[in-house]
Structures are given as structure tokens and as C-alpha cells.
Amino acid sequence: MLSFKSRTSLLRRFGEDEGGNIALTFAVSAVAIMGCMGAAMDFSTLSNAEARSQAIADQTALTAAIFVRDNNHKPEGDDNGYLEGNHTAEDLGYEFKGWVDGGASNVNVSLVYDDSAKEARVKVTGRTVPTFMQIFGKKSLDFEAESIASYLQIDDKHPASIALVLDNSGSMNWDDKIANSNGSSPAGANPRIDALEDSVNKFSADLSSRLGTEDSSGQKTIRMGMLPYSSNIISDNRVDMKWGYLTPNEVNAMTPSGSTNSNPPMAEALQWMNVENTYHQNEADRANEDYREPLKFIVFMSDGQNTLGSYEFLADDTAPVLWRQNYNGSWSGAWASSYPNGRNGYTRGHLRRNTDRLTIDSCNTLKAQGAQIFTIGYALDVGDYHANYRNQPYATEHVNLWNQTNAYNLLLSCASKAENFTTAGDTQQLEEAFDEIQNAIVKELIRIKS
Template sequence: MTKMTQKRMLLSRLGSDRRGNFAMMTAFALPVILAAGGFAMDLSNMVLKKAELQDALDSAALAAASALSSDKKSVTEAKAIALTFFKTQMTNKTADSSAASAFKVDIQEKALAGSAKSFKVSTSSDLKVEFNALTRLMGQTSSTISAAGTAESATGSKNALSMFLVLDRSGSMSFQTNEIASTTVACQNWTSSNWGGNPKATTPCYVRKIGALKTAVASLFGVLNKIDPNNEYVRAGAVSYNDVMQTEKPLAWGTANAMSYVNALPEKPEGGTDSHSAFAKAYEKLAPTDASKETEIGEHKKKSGLDPVKFIVFMTDGENTHYDGKSGTTYAKKSDDDTLTACTAAKAAKITVYTVAFMAPTRGQTLLRSCASSSANYYAAEDMTGLISAFEEIGKSAAAIASRLTQ
């Protein structure tokens, strides 16, 4: 074999040898892989820092709004409180310093009816996030996160609210509760077993479900009357239903008109159950948002200058059996479906929906549980005491929500 042939064979072996390729590819790819890993870590860190910054700005805005309304602080004092609160909420001291330097707070003050005022507090800041050494391999050293927070409050009464009751007055509302009305005066104690007949009047005489409902509504309105004794901030309306919807009592200042409507419900209600039209009516009356028109917002704006918080209180003791006067399983389901559609629309329109199932069967409970704004807004009452307690709690909750700072 000649020397020339040996050289050719050596060059051929070198050209076909792939053993060094992986090392070369790794050498080129490793920086990219490391940088990608570093970027993933920094991205997670930025998400956490963004959330921390947002929470701090929201807290600062709420603190300032509360100081203006509850503590009667001046605008200058409220701004100082906002900055202090913001610094306290930030956990990283280096980030705290840079974010505090970029922190801004703006307070808009507006005169309301009488001597009352409303405040809108806006906060904002930037936070510089330093990248780790791996991300810096890509040439990026840091990024800036921005966020903003807002809160509103008002001096004087902040209890502007509109509430519409949707109440069951079907035949089962004639049934007795476990509460004794009289031990000496006899009455017909209706139950599911004797409904449709003519039972003999007996003692003790028990409170009927409809009577329990009237007492429960009075307890709810009693709470609202305490926060608005002069009928300046609360508007209430009501509608009842059995297998059809009855004419509603329109929303009016105070609770007296709605209470008179409830007290006028028959002592012996009759008929089946169809809630869809009544709930849709409540939604229709509360949903419009154009303050320039004759809407709930417009009515409150004209009288107090406040935006009302809106509520629907939906109660049943049964389950839907009809749809627009027609009975049957298909119609009952359609009533459930249409009621739930209206519930969804109401919640989307920022109307808080409370529901109360009063000794109701499973399907009725399921509908009301789905309709409520949250599990905390659903009440299951198994007796008269539970019903009154539920309505009273709804009154307290509505008053608290109306008084709460809005974020």
C-alpha cells in the first residue's frame, strides 16, 4: 500500500466518523437551552411580581378611599396613607424602593346631595424586574411591569340600593309550617295530604307558609329601613307568581309599597308554579344602565347622586310545574331553563341574586342554587324560623354590600 493510498483512507475515515458531532451540537445548543430555562423562570417570577404589585395598588387605593370616607381624612392625608400602605404591601425591599418611586395616586372628589361627597382613587406604579444570569445570555437584563388600581367611596350614606323581590304564591304556600299561630282559635291547617279537600278547622292553628313569608319580608325590610329611615337611598319592588306571573309592584323609594304588595298576597294562595316570567320582570326593571333615562341608576342619580347596588331576592317553596299556564314535564323544564337564563343575564349585569328555598323539593333547590350569585347567596330554610333568619341575613348582607367600598 502506497503512502498516498494510506492518506486517502485516513481522510475517508475522518469524513465518515460522526462521534464528535454530538459534542459540537451540544456546544452550540447549550447556551440557547440555558437561556430558555432562565426565561421560563423569569416569566414565572414576573407573573408573581405582577400579582404582588396589583394587590399592593388595590390595597393602597382602598386604604385611601376608606380614609376619605370613614375617617374624614383630607386628600393630602389620604395620598400619604396610600403610599404608606403600598410600601407595606410590597415584600421585596429593593423592588419596594423602585416601585415606591414610581408610585402615583390620583383622587377625584365630587359633591353629592347635601354635604356628601364621593371619591374615586386611582393608583399606579412600575416595577423593574431584574433577569437572572441565564436569561441575560440572550442579551436581556430586565423588564418593567406596570399596574393600576382603583377604589371608590363616599361620605354620608353610601347605602344606595335597588331591590326587587320575586316571590312564590303557588298553592303549596297555603300549607302549614311548624309555627303555632293560636292554641285557642281553630283554622284549616292545609298540608299536601289534604290539599284539594275541605279539612275541618282544628287547633292548634299553624302559621301558613304565606304568613311566614310576609313576616320574613318584613324582617328584611326592617333592616333596610334602619339604614334609610328617610327613604332617600333605598328603592324596592316586588312581583309574585304561581303558574302565571301577577302584576308587579314597581320600584319605589323606601320599602312601604313593596311591603304592602307582599301583605296583600292571598291568605290561601292557589295554582301551580312558573317562575320564569317573574324573574325576567325583576331583571328587566333593574338591568338598564343608562343614567340619562328613567332607570334605577337615573332615579338614584337624580336624588342622591349615587350609583345603586342592585339585588334580586328569588324565593320558592316548590319546583316549576307550568310554563305560561301550560303544565307538564316539558313545560316545567322550559320554565327552569328560562328562569336560569334570566338569572345568568342578571348576574352578568352585576345584579346580586339571593335565592331562598323554603321547604322546597330537590329540583327547586337545584334551580335556586344555580341561580344564586354564589353559594353564600343561597339559603335553604326548613321552617318558619329559618325563613325569617334567611331574609334578615339577606337584608344585612345587602346593606353591607351597599356600604362597602367598591373596587
């Protein structure tokens, strides 16, 4: 055993040892950094749950108020509407991720029909399960959202034209979640195309139940079309603009294959919208009603960058990659993080396809004409994905930072505003993205109190 003198001498040497101080400082700093990261993850989870619950509250309140407006009474018995009282999110057909305590079956949706105020009031409550904060005894984090829809402020539905531009390239066969280390599919993974079909079917069915096909005068109000694409528009699967909504047979016909080129479908969507006013004008004339110019919406979903078209370079000091064009016309790149001060002959910026530029040109024209564009970047987390190739059970395909950056740049550039662009990492997030777009469209077409 060390003597008291030996112990104090050892402590003095440790205190004077700069290396020991550095190690101690690093250890303390690391704990603080890890704590901040853990807390940030927990509150990010809570924020996602709050956003999801707000979408559910808005949709439920609007649907309830529309029922009363159309039927002059609140739902009772076997009526096709939401009954007053408490429901679970699962009962109403919604899902929540596993990090919500008990899942959708433990998220409460309270609905009250207030005939005095002429409004439907909805409150959604639940709790998330934190990871880091459990260390400090915090076993759950509560979330809630509220929405009110007034019966009296719901006008007859405004006419609208909705076009879906949907990536059906070969990568839509891949899983939606990053593969296990051996290349196999992780738990809960789905082929991307299956998730897209399910999300679009729900999107179309929900819009149909909430908006119907006619206003109170019998005038048809909603037109919808779909443009699946790979290297070009997939002619066998396209659904030209029509009165009404997409059917499951039309949606489930989508089949992924080939390369990616979003220019032809976006140019076609522009042509569609250029003549939509005429269809709505003719319908107003038929119904002997005043013509109202239709609101126009584009939903543009892609799971990767365009792979066809010639390259164009755009200088950008914030871009993650340095590029240079070689003597033979080819391009080579280096990560800017590896060469923070630049590299001889290289310039920091974006190397995009001309098909990106042409797509953005069509988007800009649509926006200038008043169309609202929503965009979704799907399953673009960097990593390896199980490719679902026949006879290759562990084959994977890789999404890198450059692929992700190019895809996000295109989708963000096309969106009408930054908040109209969203990312969806997996099947449930894709459904949530379509739900949010659906709510935004309904709010544009039907006035809501709050």
C-alpha cells in the same frame, strides 16, 4: 345452677360462635354510630345558634353605629336607638328556637359605644340544650358571636335597587311544618303565606330603619319592588319598582293560588334592572350630586319546583333519579338508589321544565350585569303537609325527593354563589334567611370595620 365446667363450656361455645360475635360486633358498632349521630345533631344545633347570633351581632352593631353617625351622639333616654348596656335578644325583637336554653329571653346582647375608638361593639352569648350529650353530663353548650362597627368607616349609603321574586302558588297555603300522623297541623305550624308576609314585612321595615331613604345630601338612594307569581306574575299583587320600601298593605295583599312558573317574574326582574340606572342617574341630577351606579339585588323565594312548561332532560351521574322517554313522549323515572347499576333504557339525570332553563337564563344575565341574587328554598323537607283546605280538616299534600331536588337545583343555579342559596324549613328559619340577606345587603351598602 350451671356448674363451673358447664359455664366455661358455654362461654367457649359462645366465643366460637361466629353469629354471636357478629351480633356483639353489630351491637357495639350500633352504639358508636348512634353516638356519632347524636353528637352531630347537638353540634349542628350549636352551629345554627352561632350563625343566628352572628347575624344579630352584625345587625345590632351596624344599627348602633349608624345612629351615632347620623346623630353625633349615642342613644339616650327616648332616642330611637339601642341603649348602651345588656339586652335580651327578645327585647331587641329577635327569636330563637326552643333548643336554645330559655329561648330569646335568655340570649344576652351586650352593646358598648366606645367613643375613643369611634365604634360600637356587640357580643351575643347564650347556650343550647343538647340531647345526646346530656348522657355524658353535658347539660348545655355555650355559643357567642361578636361584631364591631366603626362610626368613621360608615360612608353615605350607596344607592341600590332591590327586587323580590316571591312564590305565591297554591302550595303557599300549606303548613310550614310536616303534619301529624293523622294529617292535622303540628304545634307551632303556620300557613306558609303568613310566614312569608311576616318575613318580608320585617325585611322591608328593618332595611328602612337601617338605611333610611336618603343620603346626607338629600339624594334618594333605595328603590324596591315585588313580583309575586304563580303560573304568571300576579298582576293584582305586584309592586313596581319605586323609591322607598314595601309597605305592609302591599305585602299582605299576597294571596296564594295556582301552579308554579318562575320564568315570567324573573324575566320581568331583568327588565326592571335594565332601566334602574336611569332612575338613579335622574335622581343624582336632581340632587346635583355625582352619579353612582346602583347596586342591584334580587331575592328569589320558592317552596317547590316549577309545574308548568315542557320537560327537558339533562344527563347527570350524581342525580337521584333514572329517566327514560316513552314512545308516546311521556317520561317515567325510577330511583337510582333502587337500581344502582342502571336499568334498561333509563339514564341517570335531571328532568327539568323548560321554565327552569328560562329562569336560569334570566338569572345568568342578571349576574353577568353585576346583580347579586339571593335564593331561598322554603318548607321543602320531604313529607306530608297539612294543606289547610276548607271542609277537609285532615287533608295533606306531599313533598317528595324529586320535588325538593328540582327546586333546590333551580334555586342554587340562580344564586350568585353557593352561600347565597339557603334553605328554610319553617317560619322562623324563613325569617332568619331574610335577616341574613338583609345583613348582606346592608354590608354591601355601608362599610363596616369587622
